[in-house]
Amino acid sequence: MNKRTQLEAAGWRVGDNADFLELSAEETAFVELKLALADYLREIRVQHAWTQAYVARVLGSSQSRVAKMEAADASVSIDLLLKSLLKLGASRKQVGQVIARVA
Amino acid sequence: MNKRTQLEAAGWRVGDNADFLELSAEETAFVELKLALADYLREIRVQHAWTQAYVARVLGSSQSRVAKMEAADASVSIDLLLKSLLKLGASRKQVGQVIARVA
DNA sequence: CGATGATATGTCAGTTTCGACATAAGGTCA
DNA sequence: TGACCTTATGTCGAAACTGACATATCATCG
Numbered sequence: 406m407n408k409r410t411q412l413e414a415a416g417w418r419v420g421d422n423a424d425f426l427e428l429s430a431e432e433t434a435f436v437e438l439k440l441a442l443a444d445y446l447r448e449i450r451v452q453h454a455w456t457q458a459y460v461a462r463v464l465g466s467s468q469s470r471v472a473k474m475e476a477a478d479a480s481v482s483i484d485l486l487l488k489s490l491l492k493l494g495a496s497r498k499q500v501g502q503v504i505a506r507v508a
Numbered sequence: 509m510n511k512r513t514q515l516e517a518a519g520w521r522v523g524d525n526a527d528f529l530e531l532s533a534e535e536t537a538f539v540e541l542k543l544a545l546a547d548y549l550r551e552i553r554v555q556h557a558w559t560q561a562y563v564a565r566v567l568g569s570s571q572s573r574v575a576k577m578e579a580a581d582a583s584v585s586i587d588l589l590l591k592s593l594l595k596l597g598a599s600r601k602q603v604g605q606v607i608a609r610v611a
Numbered sequence: 612c613g614a615t616g617a618t619a620t621g622t623c624a625g626t627t628t629c630g631a632c633a634t635a636a637g638g639t640c641a
Numbered sequence: 642t643g644a645c646c647t648t649a650t651g652t653c654g655a656a657a658c659t660g661a662c663a664t665a666t667c668a669t670c671g
Contacts, residue, residue, distance in 0.1 A: 431594040438590065438600055457618065467661055472619055482628095482658060483587045487541065491534040497541055498608045505604020560648060570631055575649055583628060585658090 436477075438504055442486040443477035445503045449493055450475075464489050539580075541607055545589040546580035548606045552596055553578075567592050 428436070450460050450471075457471040464471070466489075474481050474489060490500055531539070553563050553574075560574040567574070569592075577584050577592060593603055 431591070434594050434600050435591055438603075456616085458616095461660095466659080468617085469619075469621090469662080470660060472617095476619080478620095480658060482585060483590060484585050485659080487586060488534070488538055491537050497537050497610050500541075501604045501606070501608020503604070504607055505601045507600050559646085561646095564630095569629085571647085572632080572649075572651090573630060575647095579649080581650095585628060587657095588628080 437508060439483055439486070440477045441503050441506070441508070442483065442490065442500070443475050443481075445495070445500075446486060446490055446493070447475040449490070449495065460489075460493070464492055540611060542584075542586055542589070543580045544606050544609070544611070545586065545593065545603070546578050546584075548598070548603075549589060549593055549596070550578040552593070552598065563592075563596065567595055 450457070456468075457475070458468045461468045461471045470481070474486055487500065491497070553560070559571075560578075561571045564571045564574045573584075573588075577589055590603065594600070
């Protein structure tokens with residue numbers, strides 16, 4: 406899944422390239438930051454060979470919401486992503502590094 | 509303002525030390541992460557000698573909300589803090605470093 | 612081809628967060 | 642002291658987010 410597909414899935418209107426560039430620098434940075442956290446969440450889950458359903462139980466949430474977290478869905482907040490990452494064992498430092506790492 | 513006072517202001521029940529320790533490791537990490545972002549927001553504003561009212565205009569928000577952001581008020585999300593920081597010119601990298609820097 | 616397990620998508624009611632406003636509290640100057 | 646500027650706190654209706662559920666899609670077996 407490429408970045409643009411991810412952005413669209415995340416609920417951002419992305420038409421032609423001109424539309425794509427409509428996002429301001431901060432908006433782009435914010436969305437990509439969110440995508441990075443979502444990817445990291447999936448990475449942690451996959452590396453542990455956990456299912457979304459299992460992660461949902463650990464987090465006190467549902468499988469569908471975990472799927473949406475990993476997809477950086479528009480209905481998912483960064484608060485939720487951060488809380489989830491920390492609860493799954495990620496450290497503040499690791500999270501910060503994921504955020505600081507600019508693609 | 510010390511960390512505990514900040515936590516209380518942010519809406520976290522903090523009684524004696526035992527109560528203070530009731531927060532799980534992830535909860536503590538999350539709250540401190542939020543406080544770090546709030547402090548960073550204030551730092552940026554003060555360094556530029558901006559008033560909260562001015563920052564509010566730039567962000568398209570209100571002075572009271574900016575005050576609450578800097579206080580890491582419970583009604584302020586990390587999404588809002590991140591969007592605000594980016595809009596004020598902070599880079600993803602800088603934000604990540606603030607988050608990664610563990611007190 | 613099913614059947615089974617995993618992941619994705621759509622929706623909803625309850626909760627949280629939002630900007631805005633009013634107003635209180637501090638600080639500084641004359 | 643009081644006028645003025647800045648920051649803090651409380652509240653509200655509107656908007657966004659949440660967990661949950663149903664259901665769809667996808668992959669991997671036999």
